[in-house]
Amino acid sequence: MTKVDAKPVRVSQTTITELMIPAYANFGGKIHGGILLSMMDKVAYATASKHAGTYCVTVSVDKVEFLQPVEVGELVSMHASVNYVGNSSLVVGIRVEAQNVKLGTIKHTNSSFFTMVAKNDDDKPMQVPKLILENDEDVKRFIETMRMKEIKNSVKEKMDDAKSKIEVDNARELLKDQRCQIKIRL
Numbered sequence: 697m698t699k700v701d702a703k704p705v706r707v708s709q710t711t712i713t714e715l716m717i718p719a720y721a722n723f724g725g726k727i728h729g730g731i732l733l734s735m736m737d738k739v740a741y742a743t744a745s746k747h748a749g750t751y752c753v754t755v756s757v758d759k760v761e762f763l764q765p766v767e768v769g770e771l772v773s774m775h776a777s778v779n780y781v782g783n784s785s786l787v788v789g790i791r792v793e794a795q796n797v798k799l800g801t802i803k804h805t806n807s808s809f810f811t812m813v814a815k816n817d818d819d820k821p822m823q824v825p826k827l828i829l830e831n832d833e834d835v836k837r838f839i840e841t842m843r844m845k846e847i848k849n850s851v852k853e854k855m856d857d858a859k860s861k862i863e864v865d866n867a868r869e870l871l872k873d874q875r876c877q878i879k880i881r882l
């Protein structure tokens with residue numbers, strides 16, 4: 697089989713729509729966040745594997761903030777496209793919308809980003825085709841993702857640093873305005 701060197705964004709763009717049934721709801725009658733996350737993971741896989749032409753795994757998930765609740769009876773659509781490719785990794789952007797067909801409303805619940813890695817038959821990361829950017833939106837998303845990756849790397853370094861510099865001896869002063877109590881059990 698010939699190896700494809702590059703693919704346009706549009707070739708792997710994927711939308712899935714699913715009816716939100718009562719079994720997906722929590723005790724408050726709203727749809728569980730986990731149901732939406734599972735759908736997002738599936739559409740991310742479909743999109744990434746279409747581009748990569750191979751099996752992909754989920755490595756990290758960014759910007760999952762549910763801005764509005766989803767109700768039973770709504771149609772949830774996930775619009776996904778490959779925003780960026782590295783060597784073996786791909787970042788899939790997913791826009792989630794919930795449609796109420798009776799009211800004729802569509803609400804945007806979240807836009808999230810899944811980093812996926814393509815794997816070969818030996819379960820090792822393998823190179824994916826380059827991304828062909830065919831319009832301004834494709835270019836904008838690629839650059840946005842490059843910037844987000846840079847920010848994420850610097851935040852990761854700061855978080856690792858923050859974890860390594862915690863002095864428990866100073867904790868009482870540091871936590872005096874927080875909603876916790878220190879009662880060390882020896």
Ligand SMILES: CC(C)(COP(=O)(O)OP(=O)(O)OC[C@H]1O[C@@H](n2cnc3c(N)ncnc32)[C@H](O)[C@@H]1OP(=O)(O)O)[C@@H](O)C(=O)NCCC(=O)NCCS
Nearest residue numbers: 753754755756781782783784785786811812813819820821
């Ligand atoms: C992620 C994984 C493939 C990395 O494997 P590795 O042998 O360390 O490979 P590398 O260090 O070469 O990384 C491969 C790619 O993943 C990217 N990557 C690794 N960790 C990452 C992270 N935390 N966030 C974003 N990207 C990451 C690297 O940047 C690299 O991208 P590039 O090839 O485009 O430059 C491996 O740890 C894995 O298989 N994890 C389990 C994934 C899984 O099973 N997911 C399902 C959920 S249970």
